[in-house]
Amino acid sequence: MSDVGTLRRCPRCNLNLVDDTIECPLCHGVVELEGDEDGDRMSQESKSVTYPDVLYKLKAIKLIIRIVLFAAIVTGVIVLLVNYLTFNGVYWSLIVCIGLVYGCATLLYSVRKRRSIQRIIQAQMWFSIILVVGLDYLIGYKGWSFAYAIPIAFVALAIGMAVLMIIGIDGWQNYIMTEIVVFVLSIVLMILWILGKIPGSIFILISLVTTGLILLGTVMFGQKRVMNEIKRRFMI
Numbered sequence: 001m002s003d004v005g006t007l008r009r010c011p012r013c014n015l016n017l018v019d020d021t022i023e024c025p026l027c028h029g030v031v032e033l034e035g036d037e038d039g040d041r042m043s044q045e046s047k048s049v050t051y052p053d054v055l056y057k058l059k060a061i062k063l064i065i066r067i068v069l070f071a072a073i074v075t076g077v078i079v080l081l082v083n084y085l086t087f088n089g090v091y092w093s094l095i096v097c098i099g100l101v102y103g104c105a106t107l108l109y110s111v112r113k114r115r116s117i118q119r120i121i122q123a124q125m126w127f128s129i130i131l132v133v134g135l136d137y138l139i140g141y142k143g144w145s146f147a148y149a150i151p152i153a154f155v156a157l158a159i160g161m162a163v164l165m166i167i168g169i170d171g172w173q174n175y176i177m178t179e180i181v182v183f184v185l186s187i188v189l190m191i192l193w194i195l196g197k198i199p200g201s202i203f204i205l206i207s208l209v210t211t212g213l214i215l216l217g218t219v220m221f222g223q224k225r226v227m228n229e230i231k232r233r234f235m236i
Contacts, residue, residue, distance in 0.1 A: 008031040008032065009031060010032075011029075011031075011032055032228075065107070065108065067160075067163055068104065068160065071160065072100045072156075075156055076096070076097045076100055078152070079092075079093040079148065079149075079152060080093045080097070083148075088142070090139070090144060092144035092148065095132065095135050095149070096148070096149050099131060106120070118164075118175060118178065121157065121160065121178060122178055122181075125178070125181075129153075132153075133146075136149075142199075143198055143199035146193075146198040147198065147199045147200060147203065147204065148201055148203055150185075150189065151186070151189060151201070151204045152207075154182050154185065154186055154207040154211055155203070155206060155207050155210045155211070157178070158179065158182055158207075158210050158211045158214045161175045161178060161182075161214065162214050175218075176218060176222070179214060182211045183208075183215045186204075186207045186208040186211045186212070189208070190204055190205070
């Protein structure tokens, strides 16, 4: 049952909702309770329903696409260099580069079709993990998927989350669950490496540190909003 007299607001669409939904019907982002930070922060301005600034959103999305493409190129160059310096007979970097190209192409298509960016990222993350692990086993398991490809993908994803939150696309709180999942998966990789179940590399440690710091920063700066988001997601 929703709180009496409490409005829910979508920060992305700047739209007030009167029911107890936790998802915006327009962009499918998580809504906020009016007065989350201030119990009496119910100004006349917040009560009005307005349309989003379409021009600003388009510019921000174009900026994100450029950042993602640049990050994909840098990541491709790094993995090619690492593969060359640690070459053991497997050209795993080519597979990673193919995955990057596929991911960028999917992102461009999804944005043009106005899909939710956060859902695209989450779907791509799981698909990429399944893809690289499957390819690793198909060409003769060498462990490069766990030692290099997945940790590098986690680092790129965590940095991407930070950029999206700073720019404010889709509501920054919406990315907290993806950050938590990536951090937990980085911990799992580290444990498997320590136990000797997968081959290790410095990238696993870099992934754990990077995802942990970005998650910590989100919690410290987000404070009450982050906790409210977690409670809503887990229905606490």
